[in-house]
Structures are given as C-alpha cells and as structure tokens.
Amino acid sequence: MTDKKLLHPVPVGRVALRNNLALAPMAGITNAAFRILAAEGGAGLVVTEMVSAESLKYGNKKSFKMLELLPGEHPAAIQLFGADPASMALAAQAAERAGADLVDVNAGCPVKKVQRSGAGAALMKTPQLLGDIISRMVKSVKIPVTVKFRVGLTAGENLAPLLARVAEEAGAALITLHGRPASQFHTGPVDLPAMAAAAAAVKIPVFGNGGVENAAQARAMLEAGCAGVAIGRAAVFNPAVFAEIAADLSGAGAGSALTAAARMRLFLRFLELNAGIYGEEHGLARARKLVGYWLKGLPGAAGARASFMRLKTLKEAEDLLIQYTGGRGAL
Numbered sequence: 001m002t003d004k005k006l007l008h009p010v011p012v013g014r015v016a017l018r019n020n021l022a023l024a025p026m027a028g029i030t031n032a033a034f035r036i037l038a039a040e041g042g043a044g045l046v047v048t049e050m051v052s053a054e055s056l057k058y059g060n061k062k063s064f065k066m067l068e069l070l071p072g073e074h075p076a077a078i079q080l081f082g083a084d085p086a087s088m089a090l091a092a093q094a095a096e097r098a099g100a101d102l103v104d105v106n107a108g109c110p111v112k113k114v115q116r117s118g119a120g121a122a123l124m125k126t127p128q129l130l131g132d133i134i135s136r137m138v139k140s141v142k143i144p145v146t147v148k149f150r151v152g153l154t155a156g157e158n159l160a161p162l163l164a165r166v167a168e169e170a171g172a173a174l175i176t177l178h179g180r181p182a183s184q185f186h187t188g189p190v191d192l193p194a195m196a197a198a199a200a201a202v203k204i205p206v207f208g209n210g211g212v213e214n215a216a217q218a219r220a221m222l223e224a225g226c227a228g229v230a231i232g233r234a235a236v237f238n239p240a241v242f243a244e245i246a247a248d249l250s251g252a253g254a255g256s257a258l259t260a261a262a263r264m265r266l267f268l269r270f271l272e273l274n275a276g277i278y279g280e281e282h283g284l285a286r287a288r289k290l291v292g293y294w295l296k297g298l299p300g301a302a303g304a305r306a307s308f309m310r311l312k313t314l315k316e317a318e319d320l321l322i323q324y325t326g327g328r329g330a331l
C-alpha cells in the first residue's frame with residue numbers, strides 16, 4: 001500500500017524542507033562530504049556531527065571547522081551539545097554565522113563523558129534546563145531551533161510527551177525523537193507507542209528515528225503520527241536510501257537497491273569530496289574508519305579493506321575500487 005500523504009515537504013519556521021526524510025546526526029560520520037552524498041541521495045535535511053558549545057566558546061579550531069557547510073548540502077542543521085544556556089546561545093550564533101539553516105540541540109547522547117557534563121541525554125533529567133537552553137537559543141538567533149532527544153533514559157520510561165511540550169513551549173520548531181531509551185544506545189527496538197504519544201502531544205513536527213532501513217519501517221513511524229523520519233546508520237551503508245524510501249512512499253514503486261558498483265561510485269565520490277575538504281592524504285586517512293561500512297556485505301571486503309588502509313592518493317583509491325568491482329567499465 002502506498003499513501004502520497006506520508007511523503008511531504010515540511011515547513012520548519014521559515015525553512016522549507018523539500019521532504020520529511022532527514023539524515024540523523026552521527027559523530028565521526030556526518031561530515032560535509034557525507035552530508036552532500038545524503039542530500040544528493042534524497043535527504044530533505046542533513047545534520048552535522050554534534051559540536052561542543054564549550055569548545056566553540058573557547059575558540060577551538062577543530063570545532064569551528066566542524067561548523068563549515070558546503071553549498072551542496074542545504075538545508076542543513078548544525079547540532080550543538082552543551083548544558084549551559086549562555087554557551088549554547090553563543091554557539092547557536094556561531095552556527096547561524098556559519099550558514100546553518102537550523103540549529104539543533106543534542107539532548108539524547110548517551111555517552112558518559114557527555115552526560116557527566118550535564119549535556120546530551122542528561123538534559124532529559126532536567127526539563128527546565130532543556131527549556132532554558134532552547135528558549136535562550138531561540139532569542140539569540142533568527143534561524144529555527146530544533147532538538148533531538150529519546151523516549152526515555154531507561155527501558156519502558158516515556159518522557160517524550162513531557163519533553164516535547166517543554167521544547168515546544170520554549171520555541172523549538174521541530175523535534176527528532178529517537179525511539180530507544182538512552183540506556184540502549186543504538187540497539188534494540190523502538191517504542192512506537194511512546195513516539196506516537198509524543199507526536200500527539202505537540203503541534204510542531206516530530207520526526208521519528210531509530211532502526212529505519214526501508215520504506216515499511218519509515219511508513220510505520222509516519223502512520224504512528226510522526227511528521228517525518230530521521231535515518232542514521234542505514235544511510236551510512238547507502239546514502240541514497242532517502243530516495244529509495246521516497247520512491248516507495250510516493251507510490252512510484254520500490255526504489256531499486258544500490259548495486260555494488262553504484263555503491264563504489266558513491267564511495268569514490270565521498271573520497272573526492274573528503275579530499276577537497278581535508279586534502280588528499282588526510283581525507284583518505286579519515287575515511288579509513290568508514291571503509292567497513294561501505295564494503296559491508298560485498299565479496300572480498302576484508303582484503304579490499306586491508307589494502308585501503310595503505311592508500312595515500314585518490315588515484316590509488318580509484319584503482320583499488322576498479323579492481324575490486326571487476327574493471328573500469330563496472331565502476
């Protein structure tokens with residue numbers, strides 16, 4: 001069954017998302033090169049890796065580099081983490097100056113180091129502080145402020161409707177709701193009823209997130225009342241997953257799955273974009289930790305992966321991928 005209404009543009013404040021399928025933020029993965037692939041692959045919104053508001057406050061160069069956006073990736077949100085409303089407001093201004101279309105608050109990161117500073121998922125324990133952060137940011141920038149959190153801290157807990165109302169009252173324009181509790185990090189089932197309750201509790205759009213890999217899973221979240229879907233890891237294996245799901249949801253039939261050669265072409269494009277951002281050698285080095293994702297499930301992946309670790313130039317990468325996919329014609 002297809003339903004045209006499930007796929008639709010989303011107004012987020014003054015920003016128009018061309019569809020309701022977003023790339024979820026992923027530290028170490030959603031850099032500008034990857035975001036461009038996702039935008040080209042049909043994502044209606046892309047999001048940076050989380051950037052520390054405190055690091056920006058102290059002028060950390062690496063953090064400022066993470067704010068850099070490229071022309072091919074808009075609309076793009078910059079995601080910030082922090083627990084101090086003043087620092088988050090300053091960081092939001094830096095994000096706005098960097099050209100972000102939206103600025104997103106990370107209130108769902110389960111990593112201990114982040115939570116110990118009161119940021120990430122720890123903000124779910126302090127709804128008033130979360131509200132203060134959002135409203136301070138809303139007052140400090142013209143771009144819409146959005147927030148991402150989880151259904152709860154531990155399994156079975158449903159804090160989402162309350163937090164959604166807090167976010168809406170504070171002026172947030174969109175919520176991304178990860179349907180797993182913080183205690184489960186990124187594994188296990190999502191709590192669809194809790195997500196439905198949160199979506200019903202507010203007027204602003206709530207994008208569901210967690211474990212969506214195909215149109216059926218996206219449809220389940222949309223039919224539960226989510227205004228959109230954010231996709232994380234499935235996009236890492238296939239940045240064209242958005243277009244595939246969109247084709248299915250809009251009734252154009254199931255999008256065709258990516259062939260191995262098409263995936264390698266995308267990987268090569270990713271490497272070229274990465275080289276443009278970081279330089280050839282450094283760009284390749286940064287891609288090393290992602291090569292496993294790109295080759296996953298393909299024959300001979302282990303050998304190709306090992307060879308990849310020694311590459312220094314794009315030409316070598318191209319030769320390896322040509323050899324791997326069975327000749328230049330295939331690539």
Ligand SMILES: Cc1cc2nc3c(=O)[nH]c(=O)nc-3n(C[C@H](O)[C@H](O)[C@H](O)COP(=O)(O)O)c2cc1C
Binds near residue numbers: 049079186232233
């Ligand atoms: C490697 C990795 C890094 C992540 N980094 C962030 C992050 O910086 N900010 C954030 O809000 N969520 C982060 N997440 C969570 C994702 O945005 C998403 O909520 C989660 O992966 C569930 O979606 P999925 O099942 O579609 O991958 C990260 C997840 C992974 C796997």
